[in-house]
Amino acid sequence: MSANKILIVDDEEIIVKLLSMSLRSDGYETVTAYSGEQGLEVFKTESPDIVVTDIKMPGMDGLELLKKIKEIDSEKEVIIVTGHGDIDSTITALQYGASDFINKPVRDEALAIALERAKAKISIREKLKEYTENLELKIAEATEEIRRKSNFQRLLIKSSNDAIVAFDHDWKVVVYNSEAVTMFGEAAKDVRNKMTIDDLYTPKIAQIFKNQAKEEKRQNTFPWRENIINTKDGRQIPVRYTSNALYEKGEFVGTVNFFQDLTEIKRLEKELVQSERLAAVGQTVSGLAHYVKNILIGLQGGSYVVDVGIAKNNTEKLKTGWGTIKRNIKRVGDLTQDLLTYSKQRKPEFEACLPNDIADDAIELVTDFAGSKNVLISKEFDSGIGEVVADPQTIHRSLLNLINNAIDACLEDEDTSKKHEIKVKTYIGKDNHFCLEVKDNGSGMDKNTQKQLFNPMFSSKGGKGTGLGLLVTGKLIEEHNGVIEIKTRQGIGSTFTIKLPYEKAN
Amino acid sequence: MSKKVLVVDDDPDVRSFVVTVLEENQYMPLTAQDGIEGFEMIEKERPDLVILDVLMPRGSGIRLYRQLKTNENLKKIPVIMFTGIALRSFLKSQKALDEFKGGEVPEPDIYLEKPVTPEELVAAIKKKLD
Numbered sequence: 001m002s003a004n005k006i007l008i009v010d011d012e013e014i015i016v017k018l019l020s021m022s023l024r025s026d027g028y029e030t031v032t033a034y035s036g037e038q039g040l041e042v043f044k045t046e047s048p049d050i051v052v053t054d055i056k057m058p059g060m061d062g063l064e065l066l067k068k069i070k071e072i073d074s075e076k077e078v079i080i081v082t083g084h085g086d087i088d089s090t091i092t093a094l095q096y097g098a099s100d101f102i103n104k105p106v107r108d109e110a111l112a113i114a115l116e117r118a119k120a121k122i123s124i125r126e127k128l129k130e131y132t133e134n135l136e137l138k139i140a141e142a143t144e145e146i147r148r149k150s151n152f153q154r155l156l157i158k159s160s161n162d163a164i165v166a167f168d169h170d171w172k173v174v175v176y177n178s179e180a181v182t183m184f185g186e187a188a189k190d191v192r193n194k195m196t197i198d199d200l201y202t203p204k205i206a207q208i209f210k211n212q213a214k215e216e217k218r219q220n221t222f223p224w225r226e227n228i229i230n231t232k233d234g235r236q237i238p239v240r241y242t243s244n245a246l247y248e249k250g251e252f253v254g255t256v257n258f259f260q261d262l263t264e265i266k267r268l269e270k271e272l273v274q275s276e277r278l279a280a281v282g283q284t285v286s287g288l289a290h291y292v293k294n295i296l297i298g299l300q301g302g303s304y305v306v307d308v309g310i311a312k313n314n315t316e317k318l319k320t321g322w323g324t325i326k327r328n329i330k331r332v333g334d335l336t337q338d339l340l341t342y343s344k345q346r347k348p349e350f351e352a353c354l355p356n357d358i359a360d361d362a363i364e365l366v367t368d369f370a371g372s373k374n375v376l377i378s379k380e381f382d383s384g385i386g387e388v389v390a391d392p393q394t395i396h397r398s399l400l401n402l403i404n405n406a407i408d409a410c411l412e413d414e415d416t417s418k419k420h421e422i423k424v425k426t427y428i429g430k431d432n433h434f435c436l437e438v439k440d441n442g443s444g445m446d447k448n449t450q451k452q453l454f455n456p457m458f459s460s461k462g463g464k465g466t467g468l469g470l471l472v473t474g475k476l477i478e479e480h481n482g483v484i485e486i487k488t489r490q491g492i493g494s495t496f497t498i499k500l501p502y503e504k505a506n
Numbered sequence: 507m508s509k510k511v512l513v514v515d516d517d518p519d520v521r522s523f524v525v526t527v528l529e530e531n532q533y534m535p536l537t538a539q540d541g542i543e544g545f546e547m548i549e550k551e552r553p554d555l556v557i558l559d560v561l562m563p564r565g566s567g568i569r570l571y572r573q574l575k576t577n578e579n580l581k582k583i584p585v586i587m588f589t590g591i592a593l594r595s596f597l598k599s600q601k602a603l604d605e606f607k608g609g610e611v612p613e614p615d616i617y618l619e620k621p622v623t624p625e626e627l628v629a630a631i632k633k634k635l636d
Contacts, residue, residue: 294590297621301523304624308526317526324519412563416542 005029006115007048009039009065010081011057015106019052022108028115036060040068050118051078052111054104055089063089066096075125077118081106166246166256171197171210175256183259185233202230209255213245221245226262238262270345278343291335298328338468341397341476348391348480352505355434356381356426358392362400363424366407375410375420377403382427385434387505394480395436395500398473399424402438402496405469409442409494433482433499441493450488509635510551512536514544514570515559515588520620524557524588527624533631541565545573548580555634560589560596568599575611584634586616588627593617 006028010016013034020030031046033039037060039053051069055062066078077099082090090101099121100114157164157175163183166175176191184191184200191199197206205227212222221244229237240260246253305321308314363377370377403422410420418441425437445453454474477484481501488494511533513524521537528535536551538544542565548556556574560567567589574580587596597613604610616630 290590293621297590298517298519300621300623301519305522305526308530320522321526324522327519408563414564416564 005031005046005048005050007031007033007039007043007046007051007053009033009036009042009051009053009057009062011035011054015054019106019111022111023115026112036062036065039065043069044072049077049122050115051076052081052102052114053078054081055086055093056083063092063096066093066098070097075122077122079111079114079118161260163259163261164256165200165259166254167197167209168254169252171255173197173200174254179261180259183229183231183237183239183261185231185235205229209243209257212243213252213255215245229259238266274345288335295328295331295335298324298331302328335468338472342468342472346476346479348394348476350389350391352387353390353392353395354387355385355390355395355436356383358395359399359424359426359436362396362403365400366403370407370422373407373411375407375422377422377424380423380425385426385428385502388434389503389505390500391480394476395498398476398498399436399438401469401473402498405496406438406440406442406494409440409444411442413443413491415491428502429499432502434502436498436500437495438497439493439495444490444492444494445488446490450486453486508532508534509554510534510536511555511557511631511635512538512544512547512551512553513557514538514541514547514562514567515557516540516562517559520559520588524627527627528631530624531628531631533635541567541570544570548574548583553583555631556583556585557588557631558585560587560591568596568603571600571614572603572607572611576609584615586618586630586634587614588618588620588622590620592619 004027006023008016008019008023008030009032010019011034016032016034020032023030031042031048033042036053036057039051040060042048043051051065053062053065060068062080066080069076069078074097078097079100079102080090080093080098081104082093082101083104093101099118102110102114157177160177160179163180164175164177165173165180165184168174172193173191173195174193176188178188180191181188186195186200197209200206201209222242224240224242226238226240229239231237238261240262241258243255243257245255302321302324305317305324307321309317309319309321359379359381363379367377403424406422410422413420421441423437423439425435425439427435427437429435453470474484477498477500483499485497485499486494487497511528513521513528513535514537515521515524516539521539525535525537536547536553538547540562544556544558545565547553558567558571567587571585571587574583574585587593589596596617600611600613615634618626618630
């Protein structure tokens, strides 16, 4: 909008007319009045952009008119026409907010300049107003956006499936979302802005994050890690977590930690392992059927021999037949135990025990049998192992299984010229393990057999194996947080090594 | 004089069962624990019949059977295969060996799949020896 409408007020009619004519010819629109009172009326109805008024008028003079106009609209440009030397009025007019002054007699050039200046002022003011209005709008928009974003972030943090905990640079908790409440068990009102990292976390966990803040800024985030969190109320939660150290212009301002509760995942993993194991037992059925058939054959044969012994009153036959029956009853027992061990979850029962003594017991059980087959069993025990915390059952059964396998490997060996020998060794291994080693110089295994060793149902012993032995051993060792290592060469022999965590008993 | 029957089986329970069946039917039992011992025994004792297990450590029944059937002096000795292995699997392994080693070995005279009752076993033995 360009300022175009001008109100001219003067009690001298001729001046008004002259000025009006002159301005019209310059392209302005003019309205006129011949007194202050009339000027005010016209101002109200016509709403001109600029007012040019004489100062001296009967009745309402120019100053009074200026005052009234400014009361109605303080931004209107009012140009005052004064006589020479009228300083007092000029000062009053300035105080009332007059825009400009021109002297009488009014010259066209002087008026034109005053009008241009007034117009420029109006234009600047309009622009300023526009800017201001725009600015307000922009601020309103920005504020809304910030509110929305912060709301979004608040919701994001609040509804996150991760527990989120953030600390300021003094390690005071500033963010603690509802998942965090669930995980750590402390109410938000007791934690937020009240606790420090040391109040919320156990010292071990707190130290991890503190160390991170000390490190180079380039490494301000670390990959997801897993750990067990001990909550203050005594729960143990397996978690996956990560942390970001926050910097603003190079200054450490805080840390944010993300935790994911792995309890459910761990449970599912366990369930999966369990169901895989049950499926494996299913697969074993065909192998088992074969094995059970062999037991049945043994029992039937045994009872036939016992029948003959009874009929003939032959003690020798009775003994033989009864021996067969007892052996096969034992096979049923062993099989049942293997199946149960394999299909059920079992926690090792840790207690103080002597691995060397347990190994001795296991060797004792098979020495006679091995001897009858010309297989020599020797031992080499490290007495330094002493008493350890472990599950004696696991050690005993695993070792017995490996020794029995070793005997079988010797019996199966095609090379009958070898002097077959099994060496059972115990020793303290690297990285805090103690080891139980069974080494034979029997048949050894080819690659294919090796690959299938821990598969259920796989037996290299024809109908004479259940295919469960190594599987059960493997599971027992795994439950004991140990490992089995195998070295074998076909025709040369095999070495099985069980490594279990070494914890000395007090 | 009663006829000699050799039982080759690594399982002592099977041996004592078959030995008892043989004694009860007036045969003279001989035993061997594996294929190698079995072959020595056959050469030495020249039994009238061999009852042979298939899966044994140290010289399987498959190998011993081949040894017998390809030996001019021994090939006439009748053999009863007495095993937990299905006939189909046994023949398959024989066929593979035929192709591998050349020549053909006749199918066993009698093939018994365990479990076998004493009566079935006796019937099979009698069929070959009487």
